[in-house]
Amino acid sequence: MTNATVISANRLSLTFETNDGPVHALKDVSLDIDKGEFVSFIGPSGCGKTTFLRCMADLEHPTSGEITVNGVSAEEARRMRAYGYVFQAAGLYPWRTIGGNVRLPLEIMGYEKPDMDARVDRVLDLVELSGFERKYPWQLSGGMQQRASIARALAFDADILLMDEPFGALDEIVRDHLNEQLLNLWARTEKTIAFVTHSIPEAVYLSTKIVVMSPRPGRITDVIESPLPRDRPLDIRDTPEFLEVAHRVREGLRAGHIDD
Numbered sequence: 001m002t003n004a005t006v007i008s009a010n011r012l013s014l015t016f017e018t019n020d021g022p023v024h025a026l027k028d029v030s031l032d033i034d035k036g037e038f039v040s041f042i043g044p045s046g047c048g049k050t051t052f053l054r055c056m057a058d059l060e061h062p063t064s065g066e067i068t069v070n071g072v073s074a075e076e077a078r079r080m081r082a083y084g085y086v087f088q089a090a091g092l093y094p095w096r097t098i099g100g101n102v103r104l105p106l107e108i109m110g111y112e113k114p115d116m117d118a119r120v121d122r123v124l125d126l127v128e129l130s131g132f133e134r135k136y137p138w139q140l141s142g143g144m145q146q147r148a149s150i151a152r153a154l155a156f157d158a159d160i161l162l163m164d165e166p167f168g169a170l171d172e173i174v175r176d177h178l179n180e181q182l183l184n185l186w187a188r189t190e191k192t193i194a195f196v197t198h199s200i201p202e203a204v205y206l207s208t209k210i211v212v213m214s215p216r217p218g219r220i221t222d223v224i225e226s227p228l229p230r231d232r233p234l235d236i237r238d239t240p241e242f243l244e245v246a247h248r249v250r251e252g253l254r255a256g257h258i259d260d
């Protein structure tokens with residue numbers, strides 16, 4: 001752990017007790033995420049990706065080991081609103097406008113109206129939804145709804161963005177576009193991002209670090225520091241460097257399956 005470490009997990013384990021016996025969702029998971037990193041978690045269903053993210057967010061409590069966020073416990077970090085969380089489904093309230101949805105956490109936190117208005121404008125601009133503030137979620141495409149949910153997670157200036165398969169339900173073209181926009185947003189805001197995905201190209205395209213996980217018990221099998229530059233046009237996916245990283249991720253996933 002260094003001064004720049006934002007999230008630090010040290011031998012984190014979490015076992016769910018179920019009617020069918022214990023489920024080892026995470027076992028001895030250790031990982032440091034530094035400020036400004038874009039870290040993707042990839043692995044087959046059930047390898048603990050969501051559970052790990054939920055531990056960072058203090059939505060799940062480890063059975064053993066430690067996790068710190070911004071140098072304090074996950075619980076303290078949650079109280080300090082250290083992170084915004086984006087789920088697979090956009091989860092927008094249908095009876096609220098896009099602006100009203102983005103404003104909701106700010107209302108709950110008691111922001112003053114002029115500050116709220118300025119923030120809503122700023123984050124809608126960041127996700128390229130300026131002009132859609134008065135629309136209702138059903139008037140927007142799936143990709144736009146997901147961008148609105150990212151805006152909502154950004155509205156209160158958390159330095160950390162936790163994203164659980166935010167683009168999993170979208171078609172590939174839309175997903176490509178959102179990937180590009182997310183990189184752009186990350187570059188402009190210097191957030192630290194933890195991102196769960198099932199897609200190898202998505203993980204390689206977005207990340208500075210790729211964490212490969214494997215199930216039963218959920219564990220980390222490889223951590224790949226990306227050699228790709230931070231500035232990434234979509235066609236970087238055709239370069240030998242990109243394909244090499246993708247190959248290593250694929251090998252990691254395969255190895256995890258073999259000793260399953």
Ligand SMILES: Nc1ncnc2c1ncn2[C@@H]1O[C@H](COP(=O)(O)OP(=O)(O)OP(=O)(O)O)[C@@H](O)[C@H]1O
Nearest residue numbers: 016018023025044045046047048049050051052218
């Ligand atoms: N609340 C819970 N109670 C019991 N078991 C749980 C609970 N939450 C998760 N699990 C189990 O823990 C394991 C890890 O689940 P988790 O959702 O973290 O995996 P994942 O890698 O995110 O999977 P997916 O890619 O399908 O979302 C799975 O076996 C899951 O069934």
